[in-house]
Amino acid sequence: MEMTEISHDINDWFSGSGPLADIVVSSRIRLARNLAGHRFLGNCSVEEKAEILDVLKSVLMSLDLGGEVFFVSVDKESDLTRSFLVERHLISRHHAMAAGPRGAVIAKNESFTAMVNEEDALRLQVLKSGCQLAACAERVDEIDDQIEEQVEYAFSPRFGYLTACPTNLGTGIRVSVMLHLPALKMTGQIEKCLAAAKDMNLAVRGLFGEGTEAASDLYQVSNQVSLGVSEKGIISDFENVIIPEITEYEKAARKQLLAKQADLLDDKISRAMALLQNAHLISSQEALFLLSHLRLGLNMHEHMGASTPAIERLCALRSSTARSGPCKLTIRTVNRLFMLTLPAHLQLNYGQTLDPTHRDALRAQIIRDALNPTS
Amino acid sequence: MQCQICNKRTATIHLTEINDGVRSEMHICEQCAAEQGLASQSQMSINELLSHLLAVQPSDEEMFGPSEKDLACPTCGFTLDRLRKEGTLGCPRDYEVFEQALLPLIERAHNGKSTHCGKVPAKAPKDTRKFVELSQLRRQLEQAVQDEDYELAASLRDKMKQVELHGAQG
Numbered sequence: 332m333e334m335t336e337i338s339h340d341i342n343d344w345f346s347g348s349g350p351l352a353d354i355v356v357s358s359r360i361r362l363a364r365n366l367a368g369h370r371f372l373g374n375c376s377v378e379e380k381a382e383i384l385d386v387l388k389s390v391l392m393s394l395d396l397g398g399e400v401f402f403v404s405v406d407k408e409s410d411l412t413r414s415f416l417v418e419r420h421l422i423s424r425h426h427a428m429a430a431g432p433r434g435a436v437i438a439k440n441e442s443f444t445a446m447v448n449e450e451d452a453l454r455l456q457v458l459k460s461g462c463q464l465a466a467c468a469e470r471v472d473e474i475d476d477q478i479e480e481q482v483e484y485a486f487s488p489r490f491g492y493l494t495a496c497p498t499n500l501g502t503g504i505r506v507s508v509m510l511h512l513p514a515l516k517m518t519g520q521i522e523k524c525l526a527a528a529k530d531m532n533l534a535v536r537g538l539f540g541e542g543t544e545a546a547s548d549l550y551q552v553s554n555q556v557s558l559g560v561s562e563k564g565i566i567s568d569f570e571n572v573i574i575p576e577i578t579e580y581e582k583a584a585r586k587q588l589l590a591k592q593a594d595l596l597d598d599k600i601s602r603a604m605a606l607l608q609n610a611h612l613i614s615s616q617e618a619l620f621l622l623s624h625l626r627l628g629l630n631m632h633e634h635m636g637a638s639t640p641a642i643e644r645l646c647a648l649r650s651s652t653a654r655s656g657p658c659k660l661t662i663r664t665v666n667r668l669f670m671l672t673l674p675a676h677l678q679l680n681y682g683q684t685l686d687p688t689h690r691d692a693l694r695a696q697i698i699r700d701a702l703n704p705t706s
Numbered sequence: 707m708q709c710q711i712c713n714k715r716t717a718t719i720h721l722t723e724i725n726d727g728v729r730s731e732m733h734i735c736e737q738c739a740a741e742q743g744l745a746s747q748s749q750m751s752i753n754e755l756l757s758h759l760l761a762v763q764p765s766d767e768e769m770f771g772p773s774e775k776d777l778a779c780p781t782c783g784f785t786l787d788r789l790r791k792e793g794t795l796g797c798p799r800d801y802e803v804f805e806q807a808l809l810p811l812i813e814r815a816h817n818g819k820s821t822h823c824g825k826v827p828a829k830a831p832k833d834t835r836k837f838v839e840l841s842q843l844r845r846q847l848e849q850a851v852q853d854e855d856y857e858l859a860a861s862l863r864d865k866m867k868q869v870e871l872h873g874a875q876g
Binding site: 365367369370371372373374450472475476479480483484485486487488489490491492493495496497498500501502504532555556557558559560561562564 | 817820
């Protein structure tokens with residue numbers, strides 16, 4: 332399948348819909364599995380990696396996944412395609428950069444990916460928009476059961492599913508939520524909140540930024556402990572403790588902005604609108620930073636009924652895309668601009684590689700065109 | 707918190723003992739613990755392995771003891787030296803071959819836990835299901851005792867007996 336079949340639009344998990352979607356952008360559950368009778372990947376010859384890839388590819392392609400799937404030979408793809416798949420969260424950065432025969436089976440609606448020969452032989456992931464961990468767990472468990480009917484996983488009664496790195500041992504599960512936390516950042520409380528999450532044995536990292544800095548105010552919070560706790564227990568902690576606590580902090584920060592720092596909030600939203608509507612060169616980092624403020628304003632209006640002068644102007648803003656005429660600006664449009672102006676998306680959709688300055692000009696033009704509809 | 711024995715140094719060792727359902731706690735410093743014979747065995751730098759895997763590079767003998775430094779997995783030939791360098795294991799059997807050396811690292815990575823408590827492959831033998839279910843029940847029992855919920859603890863103990871006799875409930 333050509334990547335350009337999916338590269339012109341956002342995927343479902345980034346559509347801005349679903350429970351608690353004003354803060355919980357998406358939910359993801361990943362399972363790590365290895366095959367009995369085979370070495371772990373780091374200790375495998377090229378031939379053994381090719382053999383594992385053959386076995387798992389044929390098993391995965393034979394499954395009933397409820398929709399169209401396609402296979403990508405990750406090692407044979409161009410750097411640009413690999414970067415594109417990373418930007419869409421369909422493969423990990425590690426999978427893109429690794430060596431040797433490896434691939435990915437991807438559902439065309441992008442809700443499911445199976446990476447073959449990542450750090451472990453098999454990494455299954457299910458992604459959904461908003462807070463939908465239970466639905467992700469049910470789906471990935473069902474796919475895991477189907478695979479297990481055809482292969483024997485490396486499993487020990489004592490340690491559970493055996494993984495290349497002991498940090499993934501046991502259930503092999505990694506539960507992650509992508510959270511949009513701009514108000515905590517603006518009110519200077521983000522570090523305190525993330526430190527509290529780390530104290531709860533959670534891993535926190537910024538997404539779409541350079542290094543650990545989250546230019547987009549998007550953070551991924553994941554469990555670190557996968558052994559000695561059940562899958563249900565981990566998910567229940569997220570649903571009943573972790574997500575409610577963090578979302579309450581963010582909501583309180585949004586209320587604080589409205590009640591006490593409305594000028595700061597309006598300044599951020601107004602500057603974001605002015606720059607995005609007028610800039611002629613805009614870096615990916617700057618676009619992520621500014622689009623985050625538009626998303627905040629729209630969500631505060633929709634979910635809290637917020638109505639400051641800048642939010643009113645933002646909600647009155649009309650936008651258009653290549654596929655739709657002028658209409659009210661929505662979270663979906665903001666997220667679409669966010670994803671489609673990431674470096675690999677830009678270049679893939681433009682049809683050639685571009686140097687950073689040309690990318691910045693093209694990015695600015697796409698955003699300007701979308702936020703200044705001509706008719 | 708001050709040491710309950712010398713009342714001078716900071717207590718860094720916290721002991722919890724449950725005798726006949728009665729819980730007692732003791733907070734002591736390392737020196738007093740050593741004098742009382744309560745100190746845990748010297749925690750070799752294996753405990754640091756995970757967080758400082760690449761930063762700290764003690765010799766294999768320091769890390770794993772003289773008996774395990776030359777050990778190699780009979781299936782894949784993997785050694786502990788390679789684990790130190792690469793951070794991942796060579797094959798599933800390594801967990802069995804290097805179990806003693808890996809345990810402190812596993813416990814550190816998983817908040818003190820070292821026994822699986824979750825999904826079991828449908829194809830797994832009955833004994834495996836029984837082992838995992840008993841582990842889960844044991845963990846729940848420990849939690850119930852910690853929470854001083856003795857009614858729940860008693861019912862979990864009965865359930866464990868049932869599983870011991872009749873196998874996993876599925």
